[in-house]
Each structure stands twice: as C-alpha cells, then as structure tokens.
Amino acid sequence: MTDSHSPTQQESQTSSSAREQTARRGGFWLRLISLTRKEFRQLWRDSSNLMIGIGLPIALILIFGYALTFDVRDARVAVVLEDPSPAAQSLVSSLELSDYFVPVKVASMHQATQMMTQHETDAILRIPSDFASRLSVGDAQVQTLLLGSDPTRASAIRSYLEGAVAIWGAKQASRSHSDAAQGTVVVVDRMWFNAANNSTWYLVPGLIALIMTLVGTFLTALVMAREWERGTIEALFVTPVRPVEILIAKIIPYFFIGLLGLVMCVLTARFLFGVPLYGSLWVLVVASMLYMFVSLGIGLLISAMTKNQFLASQVALLASFLPAMMLTGFIFDLRNVPTVVYIIGQMVPATYFLELVKSLFLAGNYWPMIIKNCSVLAVYAVVLLGLARFVTRKKLD
Numbered sequence: 001m002t003d004s005h006s007p008t009q010q011e012s013q014t015s016s017s018a019r020e021q022t023a024r025r026g027g028f029w030l031r032l033i034s035l036t037r038k039e040f041r042q043l044w045r046d047s048s049n050l051m052i053g054i055g056l057p058i059a060l061i062l063i064f065g066y067a068l069t070f071d072v073r074d075a076r077v078a079v080v081l082e083d084p085s086p087a088a089q090s091l092v093s094s095l096e097l098s099d100y101f102v103p104v105k106v107a108s109m110h111q112a113t114q115m116m117t118q119h120e121t122d123a124i125l126r127i128p129s130d131f132a133s134r135l136s137v138g139d140a141q142v143q144t145l146l147l148g149s150d151p152t153r154a155s156a157i158r159s160y161l162e163g164a165v166a167i168w169g170a171k172q173a174s175r176s177h178s179d180a181a182q183g184t185v186v187v188v189d190r191m192w193f194n195a196a197n198n199s200t201w202y203l204v205p206g207l208i209a210l211i212m213t214l215v216g217t218f219l220t221a222l223v224m225a226r227e228w229e230r231g232t233i234e235a236l237f238v239t240p241v242r243p244v245e246i247l248i249a250k251i252i253p254y255f256f257i258g259l260l261g262l263v264m265c266v267l268t269a270r271f272l273f274g275v276p277l278y279g280s281l282w283v284l285v286v287a288s289m290l291y292m293f294v295s296l297g298i299g300l301l302i303s304a305m306t307k308n309q310f311l312a313s314q315v316a317l318l319a320s321f322l323p324a325m326m327l328t329g330f331i332f333d334l335r336n337v338p339t340v341v342y343i344i345g346q347m348v349p350a351t352y353f354l355e356l357v358k359s360l361f362l363a364g365n366y367w368p369m370i371i372k373n374c375s376v377l378a379v380y381a382v383v384l385l386g387l388a389r390f391v392t393r394k395k396l397d
Contacts, residue, residue, distance in 0.1 A: 031241050035249030043223075043253045052219050053257040057211040061268050064203045072156040077103045078112040078121040085132035087172070091142075094168045095125075100160045112145075122147050123157050135172070201276075204269045205361040206330045209354045210321070211261040212288065216295020217302070217320040218313070220254050224303030225312035243392045247385075251296050258292040269361070279360030283370060287360075290377040291353040295320070297384025298349075304391045324350035349380045 043053075079092055095103045104121065106112045115121040126143040134140040144161050146154040227233045236246060266284070269275040277284075298320055306312045325331065327345040334345045345351055352373040359366055 027240070028245065032245050032248060035236075035241060035245060036252050039249050039253045043257075052222075053215050053254070054260065056214065057261045057264060060207060060211060060214075061204070061265060064207050072153060072160065073099060074102050075100055075123065075153075075157045075160070076121045077101050077157075077161070078115050078124045079103045079105050080109050080112050080124060080126040081105055082129040083127050083131040087132045087135055088127045090172070091127065091165070091168050095164060098160075098164060100157075101164070116145065116147055119147065122153070123161065125161065140169075200273050201362065202358070204265070204273050204275050205357045206328075206354050208262060208265045208288065208357050209291070209328065209330070209350045210324055211265060212258050212292055212353075213295050213320050213324045213350055215254060215258045215261055216292050217299040218316045219257070220250065220296055220299030221302040221306075221312040221316040222309055223254075224250060224300060225306055225309045228303070228307035229309055244389055247300060247389060247392060250300065251293075254296060254299075255289075255292055258295070259288070262288045275361060277361050278364035280365055283365060284357065284360050287353065287356045287370070287374055287377065290374055290381055291349065293381035294349045294353075294377055294384060297381060297388050300388035301384055301391065304388060320350075323348045324354075327351070328354045330354060349377060352376045 077095065079095070081088055081092060092103060092105070095101045103125070106115065109124075109126060112121070112124045112126075116124060124143075124145040126145070128141070128143070131140050131142070142165060144158060146158055148154050233246075262285070266277070266281075270277060299316065302315050302319065303312050306315055323345075327334070327341065327348050328351040329345070334342050334351075337345070356370065356373045359369060
C-alpha cells in the first residue's frame with residue numbers, strides 16, 4: 001500500500017514546492033512594489049531631497065552655462081600711443097570695435113605700468129613713434145605686456161592681441177595694394193568639434209556627469225544614511241523583505257531623478273545654449289543609464305559603510321563629486337598633470353562617462369570608444385552594486 005501511494009506523495013510534494021516558489025516570486029514583486037511606492041512617497045514629501053535632486057541641477061546648469069566660462073571678454077588694455085599717425089589710430093580703432101578688448105588710451109608708458117601694478121589693466125599695447133614709417137616698408141612692430149598673475153587668461157589675451165593686430169595688418173596691406181601685400185599671409189583657421197570656439201559647448205555636456213554624480217551618489221548616500229540614523233532600516237529588517245529588495249527599491253526613485261537631470265541637461269544644452277548633438281541620442285541615454293547605476297552603487301556602498309549622514313556626505317563629496325570635477329578632464333586636460341594624478345583620474349568612473357558625453361555631443365558616434373567606455377562603466381556598475389549588496393546585511397550591529 002505504501003508503494004502505491006509514494007508517487008502521489010512525491011507529486012504532492014513537487015506541486016507544493018512549486019506553489020511555494022510561485023508564492024515567493026509573487027511575494028518578491030509585491031514587496032518590491034510596496035517598498036518602491038514608499039520610497040517615492042518619502043522622496044516627494046522630503047523637500048530637501050527634491051531641492052538636491054531637481055533644484056541644484058537647475059542651478060548648476062545656469063551657473064555653468066552662463067556664469068562660468070573660459071572665454072576672455074572685455075579684457076582691459078592700456079594703449080600707449082606714441083605715434084599719432086592715422087595708421088596707429090586705425091589700429092586702436094580696430095581694437096575698440098572688438099568684443100574681446102576694452103582699450104584705454106594712456107599718456108605714457110609709466111602710467112600704463114602703474115595701472116598694471118595696481119591690476120587696473122590686463123595688458124599694455126605700446127605703439128612706438130616709428131610705427132607708421134616702418135609700416136610703409138613692411139617692418140612695423142608693436143609691444144605687448146601682459147599681467148601674468150593668471151597665466152591662462154594672459155595667454156588667451158596675448159593670442160587675441162596677436163590675432164587682432166595680424167588681421168588689421170592684412171586689411172591695411174590689402175587696401176594699399178602695395179608690394180608688402182604680396183608677402184602677407186592670411187591664416188584661415190577652423191576649430192574642430194567646437195566651431196563656435198565657445199567654452200559653453202565644452203562645459204555644458206560635461207555638466208551631465210556632475211549632475212548624475214550628484215543625484216546618484218551624494219543624494220543616495222544621504223538618504224540611506226538617514227534611514228540608518230532614524231532606525232527605519234531596523235523596522236524594515238523585522239519584516240520579510242530581503243536586503244536586495246531594499247536596495248532595488250532605493251535605486252528606482254533616484255534612477256528616475258537622475259534621468260530627469262539628463263533630460264534637463266540635454267534640453268538646455270540644445271535649445272538654451274545651442275550645443276549640437278552630433279551623436280546618437282539613444283547611445284547617450286544608454287551610457288547615462290550605465291553611469292547612473294555606477295553612481296547609485298557608490299552611494300549605496302558609502303551609506304552602508306558609514307551609516308551616518310554627516311560622514312556619508314563628506315565621503316560622497318571626496319570620493320565622487322570632487323573627483324568627477326577635478327580628475328576627469330572636466331576643468332583641465334589630464335595629460336598635463338603628473339603621472340600619479342593621471343592614473344588616479346583613470347580610476348574614476350566619471351572619466352569614461354565624461355569622455356563619452358563630450359564625444360557624442362561634439363564629435364559624433366565613434367564606436368571603438370563608445371564600446372570601450374560603456375564596457376568599463378558596466379563592469380563598475382556590476383562590481384559596485386555587488387559590493388553594496390554584500391555590505392548591506394539584514395542584521396543590526
């Protein structure tokens with residue numbers, strides 16, 4: 001009799017285990033939906049989170065787009081006009097018509113040097129007394145002195161002055177139809193990947209990396225650390241929810257906040273600042289999603305290890321936001337820094353995302369670079385999210 005019932009018992013045990021697995025799977029989705037709904041409500045009710053996630057990105061877009069620029073405009077130039085000839089006056093007039101200079105005529109070189117000492121001028125342009133006579137034989141010279149306290153600005157002003165004088169000389173030679181015009185070389189230049197020669201085209205695309213780092217890492221680290229401080233994590237631990245469900249529920253709201261930041265950056269870059277998008281939009285979205293997972297992984301890892309809002313904010317600032325700004329090529333070219341700093345910069349995930357974003361906006365789809373950088377970001381995402389899951393244990397210290 002026992003043998004005759006054993007198949008039935010085995011079938012019942014199999015069907016029972018199948019029902020339990022189905023119930024567990026159904027319970028997983030129910031718990032995940034409930035936790036995610038809770039996170040969205042908590043995010044919506046906490047105005048500080050919304051200010052960091054939405055208000056701060058808008059402020060950064062406006063500041064970096066309008067206020068922060070590497071271009072030189074309205075450079076103060078003290079003009080020492082020792083030659084009152086029409087040719088010298090014409091050169092000064094050409095500077096006055098430029099958007100780059102604010103020329104101020106001074107009586108002597110001594111007065112100009114005093115202005116330079118007091119930082120009242122950025123450069124001195126000295127037109128010597130023999131300027132017109134030497135111009136007639138094609139051997140005219142002018143002298144420029146630059147305020148070197150800011151080497152980058154001084155170098156830009158020097159280039160602008162040299163270009164302005166060269167353009168004026170070419171026009172004068174062309175008008176006079178003299179023999180000197182035959183030896184004049186006019187340089188026609190073109191700026192690749194930034195035809196407008198505008199630093200906003202350089203800054204605004206890179207701002208996407210900073211905003212997604214801010215939302216993904218900084219905000220997530222603060223929110224999770226706040227849960228540990230307030231003890232709400234303890235309340236979750238006594239429920240049937242598992243750590244992976246808690247982490248996924250934490251990721252979903254801030255993932256969408258990060259994508260909202262991406263949408264704001266792309267729209268403002270295209271329609272407010274006129275930055276072109278030569279690459280594929282869907283490639284930009286995929287790369288941004290990968291980097292968002294990286295940023296969320298860093299934030300979850302920091303919060304799980306610190307469990308304190310102040311400490312989490314400091315670690316997130318030092319480990320993510322500052323490196324994303326200083327060590328990725330956003331502010332300056334990493335090829336000009338010491339080797340050790342360059343190696344550290346290559347270890348920052350934002351370096352690869354920043355290169356992707358700028359290339360997609362200004363150069364187009366370069367697939368070897370896209371595949372390489374997306375692969376690196378995918379590896380970072382898997383490792384960081386895995387570490388975050390490992391350190392988030394369902395136990396109280």
